[in-house]
Amino acid sequence: MPELRRGPIRDQWVIIAPERAKRPSDYKSSASGDPSSQAPANCPFCPGNESMTPPTIAEAPDGKGSWRVRVIPNKFPALQTYDELGRAAVHGMFDRMNGVGDHEVVIETPDHDLELPDLDIEQLKIIVDMYVERLRQLMARPASRYVLLFKNHGREAGASLLHPHAQIIATPIVPLEVRTQLNTARTYYERKERCLFCDVMLGELEARHRIVDDRDDFVVWTPYASRFPFELLIVPRKHAHDFTLISDEDRYGLARTLKRTLTRLRTLLGDVPYNFVLQTAPNPIPRPGKPGYWTTLQYDYHWRLEIIPRLTKVAGFEWGTGFYINPMPPEQAAQYLRETPDDPL
Amino acid sequence: MPELRRGPIRDQWVIIAPERAKRPSDYKSSASGDPSSQAPANCPFCPGNESMTPPTIAEAPDGKGSWRVRVIPNKFPALQTYDELGRAAVHGMFDRMNGVGDHEVVIETPDHDLELPDLDIEQLKIIVDMYVERLRQLMARPASRYVLLFKNHGREAGASLLHPHAQIIATPIVPLEVRTQLNTARTYYERKERCLFCDVMLGELEARHRIVDDRDDFVVWTPYASRFPFELLIVPRKHAHDFTLISDEDRYGLARTLKRTLTRLRTLLGDVPYNFVLQTAPNPIPRPGKPGYWTTLQYDYHWRLEIIPRLTKVAGFEWGTGFYINPMPPEQAAQYLRETPDDPL
Numbered sequence: 001m002p003e004l005r006r007g008p009i010r011d012q013w014v015i016i017a018p019e020r021a022k023r024p025s026d027y028k029s030s031a032s033g034d035p036s037s038q039a040p041a042n043c044p045f046c047p048g049n050e051s052m053t054p055p056t057i058a059e060a061p062d063g064k065g066s067w068r069v070r071v072i073p074n075k076f077p078a079l080q081t082y083d084e085l086g087r088a089a090v091h092g093m094f095d096r097m098n099g100v101g102d103h104e105v106v107i108e109t110p111d112h113d114l115e116l117p118d119l120d121i122e123q124l125k126i127i128v129d130m131y132v133e134r135l136r137q138l139m140a141r142p143a144s145r146y147v148l149l150f151k152n153h154g155r156e157a158g159a160s161l162l163h164p165h166a167q168i169i170a171t172p173i174v175p176l177e178v179r180t181q182l183n184t185a186r187t188y189y190e191r192k193e194r195c196l197f198c199d200v201m202l203g204e205l206e207a208r209h210r211i212v213d214d215r216d217d218f219v220v221w222t223p224y225a226s227r228f229p230f231e232l233l234i235v236p237r238k239h240a241h242d243f244t245l246i247s248d249e250d251r252y253g254l255a256r257t258l259k260r261t262l263t264r265l266r267t268l269l270g271d272v273p274y275n276f277v278l279q280t281a282p283n284p285i286p287r288p289g290k291p292g293y294w295t296t297l298q299y300d301y302h303w304r305l306e307i308i309p310r311l312t313k314v315a316g317f318e319w320g321t322g323f324y325i326n327p328m329p330p331e332q333a334a335q336y337l338r339e340t341p342d343d344p345l
Numbered sequence: 346m347p348e349l350r351r352g353p354i355r356d357q358w359v360i361i362a363p364e365r366a367k368r369p370s371d372y373k374s375s376a377s378g379d380p381s382s383q384a385p386a387n388c389p390f391c392p393g394n395e396s397m398t399p400p401t402i403a404e405a406p407d408g409k410g411s412w413r414v415r416v417i418p419n420k421f422p423a424l425q426t427y428d429e430l431g432r433a434a435v436h437g438m439f440d441r442m443n444g445v446g447d448h449e450v451v452i453e454t455p456d457h458d459l460e461l462p463d464l465d466i467e468q469l470k471i472i473v474d475m476y477v478e479r480l481r482q483l484m485a486r487p488a489s490r491y492v493l494l495f496k497n498h499g500r501e502a503g504a505s506l507l508h509p510h511a512q513i514i515a516t517p518i519v520p521l522e523v524r525t526q527l528n529t530a531r532t533y534y535e536r537k538e539r540c541l542f543c544d545v546m547l548g549e550l551e552a553r554h555r556i557v558d559d560r561d562d563f564v565v566w567t568p569y570a571s572r573f574p575f576e577l578l579i580v581p582r583k584h585a586h587d588f589t590l591i592s593d594e595d596r597y598g599l600a601r602t603l604k605r606t607l608t609r610l611r612t613l614l615g616d617v618p619y620n621f622v623l624q625t626a627p628n629p630i631p632r633p634g635k636p637g638y639w640t641t642l643q644y645d646y647h648w649r650l651e652i653i654p655r656l657t658k659v660a661g662f663e664w665g666t667g668f669y670i671n672p673m674p675p676e677q678a679a680q681y682l683r684e685t686p687d688d689p690l
Binding site: 005006007008009010011012013014015016017018019020021022024027078090093094146148150151152155156157158159167169171175176177178180181184185188196197199200203223224225226227229268269270272275276277278279306308311313314315316317319320321322323324325326327328329330332336 | 350351352353354355356357358359360361362363364365366367369372423435438439491493495496497500501502503504512514516520521522523525526529530533541542544545548568569570571572574613614615617620621622623624651653656658659660661662664665666667668669670671672673674675677681
């Protein structure tokens with residue numbers, strides 16, 4: 001049963017998830033985890049193999065008796081549903097709580113061998129619809145304080161299965177990284193009465209040299225202090241704090257922007273491993289009288305998709321200092337990407 | 346020329362180091378970076394190949410005309426010596442400064458094929474002596490605010506050369522991760538008049554179930570909120586804020602403890618990639634009138650060596666939330682390690 005732990009030195013929660021553990025000897029044979037060895041016949045995410053996974057949570061039907069997008073519980077969840085949070089101090093120094101939460105997998109296409117940039121806009125729109133639907137459902141659960149949508153593509157980026165899929169984890173706390181960004185946005189808004197992200201975006205649109213794409217009401221750029229080569233932000237041009245309130249038109253815009261951006265990355269860098277992460281305002285569930293909880297919709301936030309290609313290794317310096325060495329200036333990365341065809345639709 | 350950058354959203358500096366850049370097409374052929382393809386004849390860290398590296402900074406002679414430990418500048422430094430910090434605001438939103446600093450490599454043995462646990466205690470003692478000497482030298486430089494000693498072992502841990510070596514980077518700011526831990530230690534001390542790390546260590550020694558080793562005046566344990574499987578701390582039992590003040594006796598103690606600990610890790614997990622990172626008090630250089638700088642020796646800190654085996658991938662969830670999923674409970678990890686022979690000396 002998963003457990004959340006926090007020590008006195010770092011203000012970070014850690015999920016201890018022994019269900020996902022291996023024996024020490026299993027680490028010696030690293031090849032066993034190679035996702036490229038999976039054939040579609042053994043792939044639990046392929047149509048016909050539905051019995052290899054836990055039961056379907058939601059699906060988008062294809063009108064011919066099968067599905068176009070399918071959502072299932074993660075078989076080895078990082079967090080699980082419990083009755084109780086079980087918050088407690090351990091020996092006074094340590095904090096723990098039960099690993100309460102949800103962990104779902106969004107299978108993004110029935111086709112084992114396709115990748116997001118290969119899909120047509122209709123399919124990508126259905127995927128975005130499903131992201132929205134699942135985030136809404138999970139945000140409404142009582143124990144859920146934050147819901148993170150993310151995608152690990154390729155073994156180096158942490159994927160254990162090749163078949164295209166994203167994951168959603170609902171956590172019982174607002175994670176430190178998110179809280180820090182929420183606080184930064186709020187502080188800025190209180191001083192300027194403007195959204196921090198809108199202001200950064202306007203500056204980027206004026207300067208142009210880090211802009212990669214600027215159509216369909218979305219702006220794509222490489223951040224000024226990019227931690228990784230070809231790190232990218234996809235940001236809605238109109239201020240919007242909550243991804244789940246996205247309009248139908250913007251869902252199409254996001255689908256097109258995502259397709260163009262991932263196409264460029266793949267054309268320029270090959271089948272690069274990457275993570276993407278959706279940052280959006282935390283769950284709008286009021287918890288009066290519970291200090292430390294977010295009790296309001298945070299309108300001063302701005303949702304966005306972060307894409308992190310995994311081309312450099314995080315090593316001792318990064319672990320020891322929390323800051324990153326990036327050999328690729330973002331201005332140069334943006335230029336490379338701008339000069340790469342986006343496979344126009 | 347390297348540059349430090351900070352954006353308005355994350356309070357983290359990033360080093361943009363274009364000297365270390367590759368062209369986009371280079372990322373497509375990932376095999377080229379495989380350190381296992383290096384033969385000793387082409388290894389710049391092997392004796393006889395000294396001309397392949399920048400000139401020696403310091404060395405420990407072997408008494409036969411060669412060296413036992415050698416220190417050189419990193420050929421592709423993350424930070425470099427400059428005249429000016431060049432702190433500036435860019436467009437009001439962004440912070441930048443020149444990549445001022447130092448980046449050195451400590452070649453830990455002339456022998457290409459040995460690893461730290463293979464070395465005898467005398468050699469390990471000489472390595473510790475050299476760590477201390479270089480940290481002292483770099484801490485004394487005017488622009489230097491923090492000095493980080495770290496080691497990347499294995500390709501997965503970020504090593505580009507196989508020959509055993511550590512690295513030292515002197516930075517012109519105290520990194521956020523370090524500052525957070527310094528502040529936590531200070532706040533605790535102000536409330537309790539005791540060292541946070543000493544208190545955690547006493548608790549661990551009482552509970553025993555996360556203790557791996559407890560000899561030679563060093564304590565080795567798996568932290569309560571371990572982020573990674575088999576994450577380890579090596580901590581001096583007697584309170585000590587500054588690694589460079591370590592006694593001769595404790596240098597031998599650290600050499601023996603390091604050898605036992607790395608031997609156990611290798612016996613249990615094979616040649617596991619790992620990072621180690623030395624956390625110690627920041628440079629004791631007073632900067633009166635410069636707010637934000639540490640102006641005192643921080644006696645309430647406690648130096649320690651963190652060992653991070655790289656058995657799990659950092660993926661989308663970790664990037665998005667800043668917290669980690671660890672499938673190996675630290676109590677279980679400690680038990681595995683305790684039951685593994687430490688190759689007693």
